[in-house]
Amino acid sequence: MKTAPAFLVPVLLAALSALAGPAVAQTGAADLPAIPARAACADLAGVDLTGIGGAGSEVTQATETTSDGIAVCSVTGRLAPRINFQVLLPTRTWTQRYLQVGCGGLCGNITLRSGASAGCRVLNDGGFVMAATDMGHSGQSGEWGLDDRQRADFAYRAQHLTAEAAKALTQAFYGQPARFSYFNGCSDGGREALVEAMRYPDDFDGIIAGAPAMLFQVQNTLFHGWMARANSDKDGRTILTSDKLPVLHRGVIAACDATDGVADGLIAQPALCSFDPASLTCAEGADTAQCLTPAEAAVARKFYDGPRDPATGAALTAGQPLHGSELNWQGVYVADSHDQEVFSTRIVDPVLRYLAFDPARPDMTLADLEFTEATLEALRPRHPLFDATNPDLSAFVQSGGKLILWHGLADPHIAPANTVALHKAMVDRLGADTVAGFQRLYLLPGVSHCGGGQGPSNLDLLTPMMAWVEGGAAPDAVLTSSTAETSDFGQPEGGAEGHGGPPQMDLGVASLPDMARPVWPYPATAALTPGADPTRPQGWTRGPDAEIVQTRDWPGADLFTPFTPAE
Template identity: 30%
Template sequence: MKPHKILPALLAAVAAPAFAASAEQCTALKNAKIADTQITKAEWSADGSVGADRMSALTGGAAQAQKAGAHCVVEGEIGARTGVDGKHYGTKFQLRLPAQWNGRFLFQGGGGVDGFVAPAVGSVPVRSSTATPALMRGYAVVSMDGGHPTPTPDFGADPDARLDFAYRSIGKTTAAAKELLYRMYRAAPKHSYFMGCSNGGREAMIAAQRYPQEFDGVIAANPGFRLSRAAVAEVWDTHQFMKIAPKNSAGQKILANALTQKDLDKVSRAVLKRCDAKDGLKDGVINAWESCDFKPESAGLGRAKTAVLKAVFGGAKNSKGQQIYSGWFYDTGISAEGWRSWKLGNSQTAKPDARNITLGEGSLKWYFMTPAVPDFDVAKFDFDRDTPKTYATGKINDATATDMSGFKVRGGRFIIATGISDPVFSAKDQRDWFRQMQRDTAGAEEFSRMFMVPGMTHCGGGQAFDDFDPLTALENWHDKGQAPERLTAKGKAFPGRSMPLCAYPKTAVYTGGDKNKAESFTCR
């Protein structure tokens, strides 16, 4: 082709509506030879059925089975090996390739400590979102297990498995998925995105910070980006609550009863009374969350419970009063089940079911502490002596880099969405990191946006407008040059209403008109 005809041809290819693929092309991928990778499945799904995400409580994915168009399902394992603990390890993945591909690739983040391969459908990872999943939009979507086969933290006994979970499985899976994608469509993706919530949100930030050449769009929802410190904070919370946990008839302390639902409702109402109207409208939503000056004493909980509440919301500290993990914003979501399920649980036995314990304790002992100490008694955790034992893992695991110029320079677009009432990963910590990143990355406002969701707990839920669509915002940012300044949101907690989520530092302010419509609010 003559040089002057190359550009029009390329533009025509980019403008093409989709790249088509067939069942025959799909099944041929079973024989694909990719370094250190075994393809275990390559099957054509004519009816487009996608099973439910059984780990949706951790990933923010779809809890129900879904229907997509016809597509290819490829599964495999990268780097199969035997660990130092004698167990089998390797990064298992699932890749779904639509019959009509739109030229985009999405890496779907995991959740918890991974150890499972969720259906690669690319749902917006906020469980309350009704946005169309990426696969149904025509994306090729991949998911993976983080390099170990079970959703338990005992993989921390193997040094290589630690590295895979921290970041390496992202790179391995991306390379294999893009190779398979090219073999299917004979084209590289026009855009490569990563989207996840919780640990999947951390993985999204890792993708932008450590694999900036592979991704040009990232959506991190409620990301556990400082996961090693949050693990220590979980223990701090439990220590505080156990100080006031009442005993049952057998003399056993019951964590879930440290603060009753009546207590939490009192706090939520008191926070609303103090801060609701600061955004110009008393409507059950604290949009002016940064200026909320709530005092816990006003909730009427009594001296002991108030002291514990202040200690928890003040954040984990060592004996010198130095901050180990960020404090938290007071917000309405403290009365939501999503808050209780992490901090306190509901168990009426001596065996707590709070996720801070059921997920947090094992992760701390097996993975975050170096070396692993499986028999460690977290009730005796010393915040001076034991906190430094998490630093080594933090260095490989935490997505705390604040110079993101490598991601920005090649057109990267970065969106964070975090619930103000997230009980496990502090919105205050996220806010502070974002501010630092803006200072350390020149022109940060050109490529990054953060949306804070008042009332929302972890990956959706709470008294919140938690039904929104950051994926379409990312698409419009790349395709139309429209940087998202607001996301229109709805929520089951507020039927018949809509509200804008504003790009930080702006917040939604009521300016007149129908109070139930997002158009009546301005981002200021």
């Protein structure tokens, strides 16, 4: 990933030192020597994986190559019946650590990119064995959901078996196991991360879960289904188009930017924002390019509020996109033209047909989806299979595991309220002191889905995670900074330009000034010293605790209570 702007580098270094303090400097990541390979790369082709994945499991190729300039042995393999995986084992730079990365959307491909790791020295120097999996299928079509085993592979089995296979290959290549194991995922990769903590508490010492699609059932039906339907007229044409998003966003910023105490173009406490899109409705004779039609304003209001049962008025999601996220709606549920398909439609279709319901409904379409409490009830049978909302992580705590949750407050794909709801459920179940001993939650102002957005999205959570696991230094503030780099980490296929979606128009919105700022663990806020420059980290201090993101009562709130995972 791109580093911070040059003028910020010395500032960042000084700020990092100040934020870390002497405790972190003394008890950071372990000083582990690099261990060279003790076997030939080609020898890994003979490692027996049948004890892990069953008959038909095998290494398909073991080849010496380079990855980001690091000499590695690249191993690909298959775990029965169809789980494909890849492992990269450094030949000379391995520092006895293992890192597994998750995938976004419905997966279906292998990506070995670790996000939220900008500047992590161990990662950049090739200190990790790394692995990833396609979760047991290819592509986004979803028909594999009709197969019991492939559903289980996607739900939980693929990541666990990949971890076991990668650890076996590590032992064979170096003659010893990894000292420390980590998982890093965002979006569905965040769900996968939480599944590992909940189902397999001994697989990883440290787990980083970004913008987790933990409420898989509701997320990919009622949430995205509503966003697609709410923005369609009776002829199926898009109502609110991308060219109006700057108008809406400017209105939100004008109304709410300063509510968090700092006028910096970012909304750091969306819970304080009260904004009605109707305030932007065009006056008679006005230039409609600079305001919203009544229909467009109504769509925006529906987006913020979400689906409700027409009979009871009950909300059907844990939360919706927050004020300040508007520019990131482009391509997700707001198209550039009135006849362009949006991501929400593409993700809902395969889930409705093949995954969400038991039995499956292969002939179902978005038009058949009813936004009622009855539909929410119909999603419950597969909640124990796909969802990762169990707050009882007692076994993970007992194993010594550490968990970092993070979420961009301008995320259009997954409502940050989901992640806050899980955090609160953990506190209710385990107690605040226990949660403080193993978990941190960071909410990033202005940051979109797994990165991007107008806020400072460049950050490294992997280094503080290693310091926590290996040195006992629990993280406090983490530093974020501006970046022009885009990343496919956690991004769902077809979600935006560059990720399989259609090209997107330039919204003509100027970038915010380059900035660097610390973010403290939820529920702490960041406070700016009066008169200080908000783009520089030295002016920020830990502020009072606050709600930051509103959570709400809804008929699915019990989905965040303990349950027995389904096999």
